[in-house]
Amino acid sequence: MTTTATRTKKTAPLKPAKTIEEKKTQAEALHASIANQVEQLRDSARWTAFLTFAQAFHAYSINNLLLILSQREDASRVAGFRKWQSLNRQVRKGEKGIRIFGYSTKKVTEEDENGDEVEKRVARFPILSVFDIGQTELIDPEQGDPGTITAQLTGAEDYGIVDALSAYLEGEGWTVERSSLPGTMNGVTRPETMTVVINEDLSPEQAAKTTIHELAHVLLDHTEDMAEYSAHRGLMETEAESVAYVVAGMVGFDTSAYSVGYIAGWADGDTDLITSTAARVLRTAHQIAGILTLEDEATDDAEDVA
Template identity: 30%
Template structure:
């Protein structure tokens, strides 16, 4: 759907439904176990979307996107109404229940030895095994959470809620492994129920369920791609782009062969099932049910957790080849593109030491910035996704965004500029980034990798030194959108009021809130005055009226 009035109404309606269902959980109308039962079926879409799926399709059992059903060899029937979700970047998404599809029978995953899985995870985490699986899963949840993000609001220092969290993780883990989940009881009024705790429970349960086999299959795929690099077109191509063989080794770039079944054959030989390959996003099914590799004849870039575990891949076609230049693996139970940043593991040490974070679009852009300006900057790539709160959460675990801030350096084209404007709202919402937020252009229609190729590392470093304030880009966009040619008093007044609303949205925030994104409101006022030709004092008056309305009709813009 486009960003139009209908989409905004639908988003508002979906948020209203989610808020109503959350309120029913919090006041005890719905027990927390009700949410856990549904999260065990389709919780991979997040806390809020679990509520939305249940509200729209109460009998839902297996919910996937249109593309995911095709990959599984099934087709959504024509005329079926989509189940609407809210995507991580705040748009409207669509999924369908298995009852809305026709096609090949689903190949059930071979029964997993859930008991042995949990014991292996316990051994890897250095925790003593326990024959009571519910107790073991509960304890492992505590072990994992100590290495996870800081506690969400309301959970820090609260022993009771930590038990709720661990019990919930144990329930989802055992259900996901095909074992009998424990019978749990929770307080009848769950005022703590909400996306903060719910999404954390889902994240921890995914990590615990997939701690073993999913990690193995992704490691094996990465080793295969690395082994296929020599002899392919990729090494010479990357050298020509400015990425030496040493850089390729450091970033562990690989190659997916043209043969559409080479990876599947290799992974099968290692004992991995077809269902594991499909679930990991490494293979898909044709309409006839045959398995084929997701990535073919592509340079391969591994997406990793901050600790280094491979969770997904991005594949790039050679120049001039037919098809999408970059291909992301599909979302899976343990990989979500909108939560991932390429290069986060590779740059974590420099980020921790205070390097200025740079957000770019593609993996080659991230590598280009890192090889050109490693002393001062550390780049990570959104891989085509809009900047999301989840990505910023991952970045903030390593980098001090309140001190270092960050730089947005998306492609210098219409899509990239629109992405930068959208990023502003994500970065400043709830004061996610309190440090300075800059924007960098690598030249008209250019990206970091293209600049490296055409003019070398010094040109990339020079472009980074031209950083401007992202807030000015946002203000200019508001002025251009509302002020027309700025040739009349009315046009200039309209433009000033539009820009001032941007300033007021942060300037009016509580101390320590999003106002930190614009630490010098006077500087923003001066920019608006210079841009519109309106007197500085008049812009200040309009800002004061906007923050604290007095009922005035307007102001002199002469």
């Protein structure tokens, strides 16, 4: 269903007693704290377990990545049925496989131009079925779950963010929906239909963070070219979630339980990559903060970060 967005000033949750310079300083400090927290995570046993888990997967070609995303928008880590079983996960009954191209070679004997028999290997590309981690569940929960380093937010307040940002998106011609999404998917931006979907099962606080994340994708033009998104997905997800973390901090709630692990995973723990996104992340964070404040402050912020 489509979210009914309230457009009155009552929905704007922010009227902080801060100058523009103070807000800029706060945003910069929040972004810098991401790299610090990722460094701390990187030194933990959780990160070691996560890396060991992640090393079980191999990189896919750009063509296979596009195939995977075209069949399952939230796919993040895929493997075959038996591979998941070896990783303490079982594909849930009824889940539909994601079809990709495999690679193998076959030895054949052919005659050369002299009539002699020669052996050669011919490449083959069989169709294979793989499954995303969101289509699986733990076999033995007592062993723990090294496959995730994030925790869903559970707060009962969305700080007026969902309505305010939905109103902005709708004013730009987008449709915002709250409906069920598959697997572990929290939200998705679909530029071909100009639709943003937020999972209806999220807590208000997680829904607020996810709405910021999806708007960041829109403002940063991340999903305009799916080939480009597939090629640079780690960077783009790092940017969008960094924006969500910074904006949430400016509003007054902490998303680090979810955001730090999410960013660390997509950035492969690379704090230099996280730091390199500062200019784009902060510009977008200030833009969204302006949307969430009263109109006169939004105008000032827009001029300040232009």
